[in-house]
Amino acid sequence: MAGFYTYGPLGKLLKNNVENSIRKVFVKHDMFEVECPTIMERKVWEASGHLGGFTDPLIKCTKCKSNFRVDKLIEEHNPDLVVGVTKDEDLLRILKEANLKCPICKGAFGDEIMAHSLMMKTTVGVDTEAYNRPETATTTYLPFLRYNEFFRGKYPFGVFQIGKAYRNEISPRQNVLRGREFTQAEAQIFIFPEQKNNEMFDKAKDAKLPLWTEEMQKGRKEPETIKLGDAVEKKLIKTKSYAFTLNLAWELYQEMGIPVERIRFRQHHSDEKAFYADDAWDLEVNLKSYGWYEMCGIHDRTTYDLKQHEKFSGKELQARDENNVKQTQHILEIAFGTDRPTFALLDIFYEKKEKEEGKTVFRLPYHLAPLKVAVLPLMNKKGMPELAREVYEMLGDEFQCIYDKSAAIGKRYLRNDERGTPYCITIDFDSLENKDVTIRDRDTTEQKRVKIEELTETLKKLLRKKLTFADI
Amino acid sequence: MAGFYTYGPLGKLLKNNVENSIRKVFVKHDMFEVECPTIMERKVWEASGHLGGFTDPLIKCTKCKSNFRVDKLIEEHNPDLVVGVTKDEDLLRILKEANLKCPICKGAFGDEIMAHSLMMKTTVGVDTEAYNRPETATTTYLPFLRYNEFFRGKYPFGVFQIGKAYRNEISPRQNVLRGREFTQAEAQIFIFPEQKNNEMFDKAKDAKLPLWTEEMQKGRKEPETIKLGDAVEKKLIKTKSYAFTLNLAWELYQEMGIPVERIRFRQHHSDEKAFYADDAWDLEVNLKSYGWYEMCGIHDRTTYDLKQHEKFSGKELQARDENNVKQTQHILEIAFGTDRPTFALLDIFYEKKEKEEGKTVFRLPYHLAPLKVAVLPLMNKKGMPELAREVYEMLGDEFQCIYDKSAAIGKRYLRNDERGTPYCITIDFDSLENKDVTIRDRDTTEQKRVKIEELTETLKKLLRKKLTFADI
Numbered sequence: 026m027a028g029f030y031t032y033g034p035l036g037k038l039l040k041n042n043v044e045n046s047i048r049k050v051f052v053k054h055d056m057f058e059v060e061c062p063t064i065m066e067r068k069v070w071e072a073s074g075h076l077g078g079f080t081d082p083l084i085k086c087t088k089c090k091s092n093f094r095v096d097k098l099i100e101e102h103n104p105d106l107v108v109g110v111t112k113d114e115d116l117l118r119i120l121k122e123a124n125l126k127c128p129i130c131k132g133a134f135g136d137e138i139m140a141h142s143l144m145m146k147t148t149v150g151v152d153t154e155a156y157n158r159p160e161t162a163t164t165t166y167l168p169f170l171r172y173n174e175f176f177r178g179k180y181p182f183g184v185f186q187i188g189k190a191y192r193n194e195i196s197p198r199q200n201v202l203r204g205r206e207f208t209q210a211e212a213q214i215f216i217f218p219e220q221k222n223n224e225m226f227d228k229a230k231d232a233k234l235p236l237w238t239e240e241m242q243k244g245r246k247e248p249e250t251i252k253l254g255d256a257v258e259k260k261l262i263k264t265k266s267y268a269f270t271l272n273l274a275w276e277l278y279q280e281m282g283i284p285v286e287r288i289r290f291r292q293h294h295s296d297e298k299a300f301y302a303d304d305a306w307d308l309e310v311n312l313k314s315y316g317w318y319e320m321c322g323i324h325d326r327t328t329y330d331l332k333q334h335e336k337f338s339g340k341e342l343q344a345r346d347e348n349n350v351k352q353t354q355h356i357l358e359i360a361f362g363t364d365r366p367t368f369a370l371l372d373i374f375y376e377k378k379e380k381e382e383g384k385t386v387f388r389l390p391y392h393l394a395p396l397k398v399a400v401l402p403l404m405n406k407k408g409m410p411e412l413a414r415e416v417y418e419m420l421g422d423e424f425q426c427i428y429d430k431s432a433a434i435g436k437r438y439l440r441n442d443e444r445g446t447p448y449c450i451t452i453d454f455d456s457l458e459n460k461d462v463t464i465r466d467r468d469t470t471e472q473k474r475v476k477i478e479e480l481t482e483t484l485k486k487l488l489r490k491k492l493t494f495a496d497i
Numbered sequence: 498m499a500g501f502y503t504y505g506p507l508g509k510l511l512k513n514n515v516e517n518s519i520r521k522v523f524v525k526h527d528m529f530e531v532e533c534p535t536i537m538e539r540k541v542w543e544a545s546g547h548l549g550g551f552t553d554p555l556i557k558c559t560k561c562k563s564n565f566r567v568d569k570l571i572e573e574h575n576p577d578l579v580v581g582v583t584k585d586e587d588l589l590r591i592l593k594e595a596n597l598k599c600p601i602c603k604g605a606f607g608d609e610i611m612a613h614s615l616m617m618k619t620t621v622g623v624d625t626e627a628y629n630r631p632e633t634a635t636t637t638y639l640p641f642l643r644y645n646e647f648f649r650g651k652y653p654f655g656v657f658q659i660g661k662a663y664r665n666e667i668s669p670r671q672n673v674l675r676g677r678e679f680t681q682a683e684a685q686i687f688i689f690p691e692q693k694n695n696e697m698f699d700k701a702k703d704a705k706l707p708l709w710t711e712e713m714q715k716g717r718k719e720p721e722t723i724k725l726g727d728a729v730e731k732k733l734i735k736t737k738s739y740a741f742t743l744n745l746a747w748e749l750y751q752e753m754g755i756p757v758e759r760i761r762f763r764q765h766h767s768d769e770k771a772f773y774a775d776d777a778w779d780l781e782v783n784l785k786s787y788g789w790y791e792m793c794g795i796h797d798r799t800t801y802d803l804k805q806h807e808k809f810s811g812k813e814l815q816a817r818d819e820n821n822v823k824q825t826q827h828i829l830e831i832a833f834g835t836d837r838p839t840f841a842l843l844d845i846f847y848e849k850k851e852k853e854e855g856k857t858v859f860r861l862p863y864h865l866a867p868l869k870v871a872v873l874p875l876m877n878k879k880g881m882p883e884l885a886r887e888v889y890e891m892l893g894d895e896f897q898c899i900y901d902k903s904a905a906i907g908k909r910y911l912r913n914d915e916r917g918t919p920y921c922i923t924i925d926f927d928s929l930e931n932k933d934v935t936i937r938d939r940d941t942t943e944q945k946r947v948k949i950e951e952l953t954e955t956l957k958k959l960l961r962k963k964l965t966f967a968d969i
Contacts, residue, residue, distance in 0.1 A: 026538050026621060031640050034529035034647050034656065041530070053893060055900065057506035058513070062678055063535075063661060064617070064629075066498050092623065145536070147617045147629065149498060149665060149677065151564065157536075157619065157629070168503050175506050177903065184506065189535060189661060193621060205621065206534055421525060428527065431649065 028197025028205030030364075035444055038395035038425060040208075040367045044187055046280040046393070047210050047363070054273065056183035056212060057175075061164035063189050064147065067154040072337035073163040073330070076156075080140035082116055083195055088132025092195050095138060098125055104316070111296075113138040143192040157191040161209045162358060166330045169354070172215065173344045180344070180354070181220055181266070185212035187363065199315065201364040208364055212273070214357040216266060217346050221355070226265035229272035230254030235289045236261065236306075248289040261292075263304045267325050270357045274308045274321050277359070281366045282390040287311040287373065290323075301329035308361075312372045320369070321361035328353040374445070387445030388468060391488055397424040398484060399441045403453040405430055413452040416462065416477060420450070423481055424488070442467055448484060466494045473497045500669025500677030502836075507916055510867035510897060512680075512839045516659055518752040518865070519682050519835070526745065528655035528684060529647075533636035535661050539626040542616065544809035545635040545802070548628075552612035554588055555667055560604025564667050567610060570597055576788065583768075585610040615664040629663040633681045634830060638802045641826070644687065645816050652816070652826070653692055653738070657684035659835065671787065673836040680836055684745070686829040688738060689818050693827070698737035701744040702726030707761045708733065708778075720761040733764075735776045739797050742829045746780045746793050749831070753838045754862040759783040759845065762795075773801035780833075784844045792841070793833035800825040846917070859917030860940060863960055869896040870956060871913045875925040877902055885924040888934065888949060892922070895953055896960070914939055920956060938966045945969040 032040055048058065070076040082095045095116045100106055102123055116138060126133065145157040158164055165186050176182040187210045197205050230253050237248035238261055251261070253268040262268045271290060278288055293305040308321035331353050335342040343351045374389040391397075398420055402413035410430055417428045427446070429437050434451065441449050449465040455474075456462050462480065463472045471494060475483050486492035504512055520530065542548040554567045567588045572578055574595055588610060598605065617629040630636055637658050648654040659682045669677050702725050709720035710733055723733070725740040734740045743762060750760055765777040780793035803825050807814040815823045846861040863869075870892055874885035882902055889900045899918070901909050906923065913921050921937040927946075928934050934952065935944045943966060947955050958964035 026625065026627070029534035029536060031534065031636075031643075032532040033640065033643055034531060037530045037532045040532065052897065058509045059506060060504040060509045060512065062501035062503065064501060064663070064678060141623075145619045145621070147619045149617070150667065151613075153498065155498070164503075168505065171503075171505055179903070191536070195622065206536060425524065431651070 028194055028203070030201050030204055030206075035395040036367070039370065039389075039393065040363055042393045042395070043281050043363050043367050043370070044208075044210070046282075047185075047187065047277060050273070050277050050280050051183070051185050051212055054183065056185055056214075059165060059168070059172075059184050059186050060188060061161065061168070061186060063158050063164075063191075064149065064155050065158060065164060066149070067156070068337055069163060069167070069334075070144065070156050070159075072333045074333070075144060075159050075163070076142075079143050079159060081143060081195060082113060083139040083141040084120070084134045084137070085139075086127035086130060086132045087135050089127060089130040091127060091129050092139075092141070093128070093134075094195055095120060097196070098128075099123070141193075141195050143194065145191045145193050158189075159192055160190050160360070161186040161188050161211045162213065162360060163330070165211065165213050166334060166356070169215070169331060169334075169342050170340075178344055180346075181214050181216035181223075183212055183214040185210065190362075201368050202315070202318065204364065207362050209360070209362045211361070212359045214266070214270065215354040216357060217352060218355050219346070221264040221266045223266065226269040227254075229269040230257070230265070232272045232275065234271060234275055235285075237289050237291045239292045239294055242291070242294070248291075263325070266357060267304045267323075270323050270325075270359060271306060274323050274359050274361075277361075278308060278310070278320070278366070282370055282374075282393045283310055283366065284373065289317065291317075299324070301326055303327050310365075310369050312369060314372050318365070318369075320365050321359060324358045324360065326356040326358055328355055330356055378442075381439075384439055384442070386442040386467070389445050391447040391467075394445045394447050395425070396427045396441070396444055396446045397448065397488060398426045399437070399446045399449045400426055400428050401434060401437050401449055401451050402430050403434055403451055407454070408457050409452050409454075412456060416450060416452060416480070419477075420481060420484070423485065438465065438470075447488070450480070464494075464497070469494065500666055500675070502673050502676055502678075507867040508839070511842065511861075511865065512835055514865045514867070515753050515835050515839050515842070516680075516682070518754075519657075519659065519749060522745070522749050522752050523655070523657050523684055526655065528657055528686075531637060531640070531644075531656050531658050532660060533633070533640070533658060535630050535636075535663075536619065536621065536627050537630060537636060538621070539628065540809055541635060541639070541806075542628050542631075544805045546805070547616060547631050547635070548614075551615050551631060553615060553667060554585060555611040555613040556592070556606045556609070557611075558599035558602060558604045559607050561599060561602040563599060563601050564611075564613070565600070565606075566667055567592060569668070570600075571595070613665075613667050615666065617663045617665050630661075631664055632662050632832070633658040633660050633683045634685065634832060635802070637683065637685050638806055638828070641687070641803060641806075641814050642812075650816060652818075653686050653688035653695075655684055655686040657682065662834075673840050674787070674790065676836065679834050681832070681834045683833070684831045686738070686742065687826040688829060689824060690827050691818070693736040693738045695738065698741040699726075701741040702729070702737070704744045704747065706743060706747055707757075709761050709763045711764045711766055714763070714766075720763075735797070738829060739776045739795075742795050742797075742831060743778060746795050746831050746833075749833075750780060750782070750792070750838070754842055754846075754865045755782055755838065756845065761789070763789075771796070773798055775799050782837075782841050784841060786844050790837070790841075792837050793831060796830045796832065798828045798830055800827055802828055850914075853911075856911055856914070858914040858939070861917050863919040863939075866917045866919050867897070868899045868913070868916055868918045869920065869960060870898045871909070871916075871918045871921045872898055872900050873906060873909050873921055873923050874902050875906055875923055879926070880929050881924050881926075884928060888922060888924060888952065891949075892953060892956070895957065910937060910942075919960070922952070936966075936969070941966065 083092050084095045149155045190209045232253050233250050235248035236251050256262045257268050289309050291307045298305045303325040305324045307319045309317045310320045312318050331342045343353050370389050375387045378384040400417040402409035420426050447467050451463045461474050461476045465472045555564050556567045621627045662681045704725050705722050707720035708723050728734045729740050763779045770777045775797040777796045779791045781789045782792045784790050803814045815825050842861050847859045850856040872889040874881035892898050919939050923935045933946050933948045937944045
């Protein structure tokens with residue numbers, strides 16, 4: 026049962042913050058969230074192509090009988106290589122040339138590659154064959170005619186879904202980066218083909234993104250920072266709307282707290298691209314643990330999905346354009362998840378303290394911290410816990426707080442540094458008399474005194490960066 | 498594939514608001530959210546008892562071969578009856594005495610009751626038997642030792658989970674009220690038995706709840722409003738902590754916008770109670786469509802769960818009390834979901850307008866409205882759309898808004914009444930000159946003019962009920 030994870034109290038708060046960052050960005054661009062079933066019947070997955078082609082190439086060790094994904098074995102052996110969609114005979118040839126052996130027992134591999142389905146099958150009712158969804162995207166496409174109604178036939182429009190998806194990976198690994206159950210966040214923009222270079226997408230043209238084109242990948246290790254407007258003119262990117270979608274991914278990962286210098290956009294190789302994709306790039310994040318890692322796919326899926334579902338359902342999935350002509354919409358997709366960015370925050374920002382040996386601090390951006398404020402009575406007597414509790418309840422209306430009364434104050438500071446809590450509020454002897462408290466800043470460990478009646482506003486401004494700690 | 502639902506743009510916003518209301522209440526009581534796998538292996542469900550006993554009694558129509566749940570057939574025939582856990586022979590007898598026929602073809606039922614498992618089975622890896630979880634609760638119990646660590650052995654503490662669960666109902670019905678996939682929200686309070694009458698629970702003692710005890714259910718149709726302190730003294734409720742948990746459910750349903758007069762607490766009959774439950778009540782909501790409907794179960798599950806999982810896992814699931822003695826925790830549970838309250842809001846508050854024939858308004862509490870503000874340029878020219886868009890972007894930082902420029906202004910007001918939008922902001926000719934707008938209130942349809950620079954603050958105060966519309 027590897028590949029299934031529990032998020033504990035702090036992890037779940039962190040993940041919720043990541044998910045709310047995503048909502049914030051999509052909503053800013055007038056997109057609406059939807060929630061679709063996580064289980065759908067066989068026919069849906071025949072239409073989407075998942076039942077036919079959604080498999081991993083598996084090879085068995087002749088000695089210990091363990092199963093491995095061939096493409097991953099090769100990529101781990103040669104980290105610069107992206108295997109992508111490759112024929113079985115080519116995989117076997119590469120495996121043989123590199124003389125790869127079983128990572129567990131060093132045994133030899135067999136000569137046969139098996140196609141292992143990633144779909145988790147179940148039964149609904151008495152005997153209806155159904156599957157846990159392998160992605161949210163397909164489930165988002167099906168209610169297309171309802172969206173057409175809600176948006177009153179005005180295109181382009183966007184919907185997104187944040188929800189569970191399932192892939193029966195044969196070797197789940199790397200923590201939540203490659204789980205069998207995970208939370209996807211996928212947005213779909215429905216658009217008429219003649220709108221793809223619409224001037225509304227010009228608002229992204231001045232954004233500068235680190236683009237690593239297919240051409241660049243042959244020679245240079247670094248992406249080049251290019252204005253999206255220029256990239257479209259130079260035909261590195263096919264349409265303005267696709268450039269806009271790339272920029273949306275760029276905004277998302279910044280809002281989720283990933284430092285820009287750790288982000289790059291890698292263009293798919295021609296032989297790696299799904300057959301229906303017109304333009305395809307990945308957003309990659311440079312992780313301390315694993316190097317550059319795929320975090321988000323941006324695809325122009327053209328009419329593929331709606332045409333497939335139209336064919337399999339027998340229901341017309343088209344809308345009328347401005348000239349009242351029926352057409353199938355194209356779909357621009359941003360496909361990512363919330364487990365990987367959550368992991369990335371820990372990977373990038375959880376660090377050892379320089380000055381205190383063996384101590385750690387989670388230096389993530391303040392707006393993403395699981396707990397925003399810790400309220401600490403200096404001592405567990407003389408009215409301090411009572412006043413602290415009052416302060417805690419007051420702040421609780423605005424921020425995710427924790428009330429923490431046990432252990433020495435220094436230990437409680439350390440504990441909250443480790444959790445990433447931006448501000449510790451301490452209630453001491455003077456607080457009882459002067460109705461004020463100390464605020465301690467996580468990153469500088471500086472402390473200031475603030476009146477209790479001004480505390481909520483001060484913290485609000487600090488967290489929204491409308492006030493610096495030095496200016497209190 | 499009945500029993501699987503999609504929430505569209507407005508439905509999902511509503512459901513998110515319901516879920517955030519739940520978070521607000523639990524967090525206020527120092528409880529922490531967790532997220533656990535939605536798929537677990539066979540052994541977990543053997544331990545929880547779901548694989549053995551989690552079945553519905555099914556009967557087949559001898560004519561059209563349709564399957565039905567016997568208990569629900571009986572309850573629909575006699576709405577005053579709660580069937581609960583009843584032996585097969587008794588179910589058959591009641592069915593025969595009432596002379597019930599197949600609701601589809603009026604055919605006769607057979608003589609055999611089948612046990613239909615509600616579990617949805619799947620496979621993980623190559624051959625590991627696993628199931629989509631039928632509830633969140635069990636998955637919340639398993640990481641008990643981790644919680645013990647996070648809360649540093651201080652009891653009682655509470656954790657909650659909001660997430661998907663699956664029941665392969667044979668006849669899903671009543672919209673999202675009885676789906677096959679649904680979102681549960683379940684909180685678990687871990688407590689030592691000697692803490693169950695702890696004075697910390699006295700804070701709930703003055704709350705007055707509409708209690709409909711088992712005794713009352715024999716004679717009277719109405720619950721009696723009783724102070725929880727008195728209910729504990731009269732032994733209607735066994736412990737202070739259980740009374741506190743009932744009150745938590747009461748707070749939750751109020752925060753979710755359900756009017757108090759539509760809520761009652763119904764004590765379980767002795768023969769309806771799960772065998773491990775020490776105290777068990779349901780919170781019921783009076784729906785316009787279906788009458789009193791179960792919305793939430795509050796259970797004292799005692800040591801049942803941790804003991805079972807200890808037995809099946811072979812891992813000690815105990816913690817040390819204040820005297821350093823190892824004990825198994827008791828669990829107080831609030832089990833409900835977010836689909837039913839979302840439905841309840843529509844059921845209760847979506848109504849026909851009195852004065853305008855054929856028109857509807859969704860009069861739900863403002864803080865739960867899917868869209869808080871609609872921004873409407875009066876006309877699509879002369880700078881109005883540009884200014885409206887500016888206002889929309891300004892408000893978008895604070896509220897879930899919609900920008901709506903098409904159709905006559907009256908039609909746009911009606912559209913937003915139907916969606917439940919509390920406030921419509923109109924940008925008209927005067928707005929361009931005076932930098933002000935009109936605010937229209939959904940429930941009174943009154944309008945006021947407000948300066949654009951004061952708009953955000955005014956709307957914030959209105960939505961937080963710190964300002965009345967009349968006082969603008």
